[in-house]
Amino acid sequence: MTMTEKNGLTIFEIKNLLAKFVEDSLLKAKENKEIEFNVGILPKILFEQPKDKKFGDLATNFAIDFARKTKIASRKIAEIVIVFLKESNIKIISKIEVAGPGFLNFFLNYTELTKVLLDIENTHENYGCLDYFAGKSINVEFVSANPVGPLNIVNARAAAVGDCLCRLLTKAGYIQVVREYYINDAGNQIKIFGESVASRYKQALGVDVVFPENGYQGEYVKDIANWIKETYNDKYLSFSQEEQASILGKLASLRIIEEQKSELKNFGVEFDVWFSEKTLHTVNKVKDTLDLLKTKECVYEKDNAIWLKTTQFGDDKDRVLVKENGDWTYFLVDIAYHIDKFKRGFNTLLDIWGPDHHGHIIRMKSAMSSLGIDPSSLVVLIAQQVNLIHEGEVLAMSKRAGKFITMKELVDEVGADVVKYFFIMKSLDAHFDFDIELAKKHSDENPVYYIQYAFARICSILRNSKESVVADLSAKNISEVNLVLLKEEEEHELIFKLASFPELILNSAIFYAPHWLPKYLEELASIFHRFYTECKVLSDDKDLTLARLLLVSSTKTVIKNGLDLMGISTPEKM
């Protein structure tokens, strides 16, 4: 539908509107000399949803905060302001009260608020889309596992959360969101991995060799070696040890990358860019970065190595860029990588790193500062560790020792929807104990099914409505629906929640907090289930049925939009 007029207001818009009215009221009070203050100290008017209904739908405590600056009693400020507010006759508000030490409580006019349902119907999958980050672009780098083994459960966490975050950022208005996977295919680990594969390859061909002491033990290494044997036979047997490690390592890691891609795709996560660390070396980007750093006076030589003065930005010691033997450090290469990303024109770089990398944040930001890049345009989120709990015990996992559960195993065992939901619902900061038995055992009472069930129930209602005498909603001009009929408490709660959706998107995107989304959807589903129990949608009262169908249809849209943001399916029947 194009050129749709907006009918109602979302909660976010209402808050902005009210903030403006409060501010205007304060200024009028100042004009009337009822309150004296400098315009510069005008407070930011923030609203919250009181827990207790008797305090209204929205409340602000600005007067209490403002009282400190003006030395006027907070209650008095509120009482002066409320007079002007009442004179303003704000359409969306039915009642305003001063309460407690100076809270200003607003009660919404639900006849007005309900009009938002028309907007939800009109905008549909675009409901919740914002233009907050209009014109901005962001690069989100996540997972980025070394190509030396299958993806593990921490990678699964990063994949689920990173992908959801990207969808949220897109919805919040970024013009470009690039999902990027950095392949560490040039380091020491690759070398060790190559030696491991070469060793297994020779063993597979019946050669008696000693497996490297620090090699990768996992069974998958043997599988890959066997694959190479089957594909190339003894072609590489005559090569030198070094060549074998290099060539077979490359073959093996390419294969692993392909497997990672397909496992991620199977999980529903696809990357726009697979960036190979090697390309930084081949086109001199590391050297260029080093040269650039050298011009910045924050680089010095000591003990035959080249150092970056990260201490001037708060690091506890300076860091080496070029080793005594002339090799570049991982740190320098990583700086070059980030410079490369910035050069591609992104306003913001977002990295999701593992917990063992938190010490690198200050270093990387130091490097950016040294190069004159605003360090706040690099955002690093740390995905805390995941413990897999099996029969009450924490499973110790090590890729080197080949003892770990892969992302694929977890997804096969528990299901992609549940895995995604479990990971997204936790704050990234939180350490996470993932109890496999619990996830499987309680899968029927899982929150994800709770939400999906609400969706399925709505689909069922809509199916039934088409068979009844009640006219199909889409066949009617929805603006003819009599919204006043939606007056039950459950209906109002549902409408309020639906109207809050865009604000949730905004906050989740601004604070990079995707875990607020599943919480919102659980609350929404809960309100819907209660509504379902209390209010019959399909009845002989055609007008009421139509109004409730509109409400239910809007709920369906919001649940769908929400689950889509998490990459979780929306079954129409359960």
Add this chain to the structure above:
RNA sequence: GCGCCCGUAGCUCAGUUGGAUAGAGCAAUUGAUUUCUAAUCAAUUGGCCGGAGGUUCGAAUCCUCUCGGGCGCACCA
């Protein structure tokens, strides 16, 4: 020793800017189905927000100290 993250109900965790009586799910107990899907709803039980000070009208939230758990502190990646 220094730094980062965590500590909230029996378990797993929310708590956005300091707000009004600390929340949800699971587990436990009880009730609800001639009615659009009971994978649901309603109700009950469950808390010194790790501890101690401080800041203020007001603290789970901010500051200081402290105790537990995890992870870093390489010329490894």
